[in-house]
Amino acid sequence: MSAAEPPKEPVKYVDATVRLPYRYVAGDYRATYLRALKDKTILGSRCARTGKVFVPPVVASPESFAPCEEFVEVADRGVVTTFCIVRIPVIGREIELPYVAASVALDGADISIYALIQECRPEDVRMGMRVAAVWKPDGERVGSWEDILHFRPTGEPDAAPATYLDRL
Amino acid sequence: MTRLRNVAVVAFAQLPTVAHDPHRTSTEMLYPVIRRALADCGVERGAIDFQIAGSVDYMDGRPFGFVQALDVMGSWPARQDLHLEMDAAFGAHYAWIKIQTGEIDSALVVGHGKTSEGDPRRILNLQLDPYYQAAIGLDPIATAALQASAYMARTGATDADLAAVAARNRTAGARNPEAQLREAATADALRETPWAVEPLRTGYLPPVGESATCLVLAAEGTAERLCDRPAWIHGVEQRTELQTLGARDLTRSPGAQLAAEQAYAMAGIGSAGDADVVELMALTPVEELILHDALGVDARTAAARVNPSGGALCAHPTMSTGLIRLGEAFRQLAGRAGARQVPDARRAVVHVQQGHCLQQNLVWVLGRERRWT
Numbered sequence: 001m002s003a004a005e006p007p008k009e010p011v012k013y014v015d016a017t018v019r020l021p022y023r024y025v026a027g028d029y030r031a032t033y034l035r036a037l038k039d040k041t042i043l044g045s046r047c048a049r050t051g052k053v054f055v056p057p058v059v060a061s062p063e064s065f066a067p068c069e070e071f072v073e074v075a076d077r078g079v080v081t082t083f084c085i086v087r088i089p090v091i092g093r094e095i096e097l098p099y100v101a102a103s104v105a106l107d108g109a110d111i112s113i114y115a116l117i118q119e120c121r122p123e124d125v126r127m128g129m130r131v132a133a134v135w136k137p138d139g140e141r142v143g144s145w146e147d148i149l150h151f152r153p154t155g156e157p158d159a160a161p162a163t164y165l166d167r168l
Numbered sequence: 169m170t171r172l173r174n175v176a177v178v179a180f181a182q183l184p185t186v187a188h189d190p191h192r193t194s195t196e197m198l199y200p201v202i203r204r205a206l207a208d209c210g211v212e213r214g215a216i217d218f219q220i221a222g223s224v225d226y227m228d229g230r231p232f233g234f235v236q237a238l239d240v241m242g243s244w245p246a247r248q249d250l251h252l253e254m255d256a257a258f259g260a261h262y263a264w265i266k267i268q269t270g271e272i273d274s275a276l277v278v279g280h281g282k283t284s285e286g287d288p289r290r291i292l293n294l295q296l297d298p299y300y301q302a303a304i305g306l307d308p309i310a311t312a313a314l315q316a317s318a319y320m321a322r323t324g325a326t327d328a329d330l331a332a333v334a335a336r337n338r339t340a341g342a343r344n345p346e347a348q349l350r351e352a353a354t355a356d357a358l359r360e361t362p363w364a365v366e367p368l369r370t371g372y373l374p375p376v377g378e379s380a381t382c383l384v385l386a387a388e389g390t391a392e393r394l395c396d397r398p399a400w401i402h403g404v405e406q407r408t409e410l411q412t413l414g415a416r417d418l419t420r421s422p423g424a425q426l427a428a429e430q431a432y433a434m435a436g437i438g439s440a441g442d443a444d445v446v447e448l449m450a451l452t453p454v455e456e457l458i459l460h461d462a463l464g465v466d467a468r469t470a471a472a473r474v475n476p477s478g479g480a481l482c483a484h485p486t487m488s489t490g491l492i493r494l495g496e497a498f499r500q501l502a503g504r505a506g507a508r509q510v511p512d513a514r515r516a517v518v519h520v521q522q523g524h525c526l527q528q529n530l531v532w533v534l535g536r537e538r539r540w541t
Contacts, residue, residue: 016298022229022286027193058239060199065213065242067203 029057032071038143040135044109046070052110075107076148077132079159081168085122100125104151105167112167119152128158172434174388174538175267176398179208180495185348185377185483188284194228197380198280199240205276205382209394213242216384217272219249220263222256222279222487226291237280248272255279255449257490257520258530260383261406267387274386274394279488283378288486295524301413308451309373311524313365315418316454320367322419325457327367331355333453334372334481336471341478343507346492348377348483372453374484381488383495388538399501399516403435403533413525424462424519424529431517435533439464443517443533445500445510446474447493450519451484455526459519463531476500476508490520490530497534 026034029045033056036043045057049066055074060067083102086095100117102125117125119134131151141147181204183189183197206213219241225233234251243249252259256279263275289307296302296311319325335355342352353371361371384394391398407423407430410416432438440446440463448463450456456479460467465474477496480489497516499505505513518532 028191062239063244
């Protein structure tokens, strides 16, 4: 028998189903942040050197390398700083297409978070648009990012670009 | 030997190794350690030219998880960065080579890993080939036991010999506040512990642990500014053996031996007998006995010089265990080893490994004086 003439049958593939379960530590910072969401409160942490507020809270500023040990409350509303209109299904998410994924700079925060914008037509979303969180009803929030269903337009006048251009 | 740049370890910091840190993620554990190492050097993050990390995404359970560490490494303005899916001590070797090129003068080397979030034995089973070895369920303890059986058959080493090696490490570990096992144990007591995988007892194996580590390397001219007693690197070499376990003589470590010979030649020493301190990354007593042969450690004097830290048997935080060996050598040479200080330690030999049964080996020689003038 020659290695140049492999058998056609029966072995063509070797199945190896790998299952690796993990249990991630939330960490004290993330735990505090998630717990606050249950009370419709969004927390950030303030950089000891620059004063910048990071949401979600981080232990250290990636920019200044200084610790961010002070927790501060930020608003559950802010401004759309960039967005895209998703028209292809995303693995692991069941959302009606098309939908808008946006970067939202919350009032009081120096970096933006990612959020879905709903309750408006995708073509009406724009940079500078004011949006607010739509929370799950009382009694249904569990301390998870999913406690915020999505963001929706507030109807306020658009923010001037100068107010958010450094938070893109 | 060609004149190389004199490069030194100038700082080392670690978190005490624990079974499980419930308060912090892997990268959150890393941040305070980097801060402390830099504070020891008296500099800000911007003073260090290069950074390299050792971690395993499979341990942390997140593809490309290593990039998350950048956010706590002071990586801004954008830095030169490298990541190795290996123990961070191998990253230190890369950093040493990069310093030799003259491109950089200093490097931050970090190790991190959240071993407690997944199943390390299962993950390390996947390190083996998926067709024959992984498929029958071999894990690092099983392969180490195969190695132990073969070694005991070849050399006549007994269960009592293994217990004696383990007990010596455990006794030393009791003096190391950053070890995970800090209770001394006698050989007799360890021989009463149950089999993990026969012929290895649970008392002969490291506990699963996690930590975070940071070491700073700097070249001559910079090192003196960062540290009053740098530990100068005199020699270093690494060698990797075959992946197929059956193709190797598991009772010997030609990879460690070759790496040691080359590192000793670079350092201008004859054997590990010329060192005051030897830190071996042995994950079982049998691996330590094999390394004694490979590195030329005289077993009769081992008690006073080998693993004053307690070694890997007392703390094995994956991806940091090797960097801790290097950090311990620095502490010994700098006179910062506390209750485990070897008096007037002037030269150290360090061994680091990765993979099953001593597959990849890295050997360092360090000293109080500069190697090249």
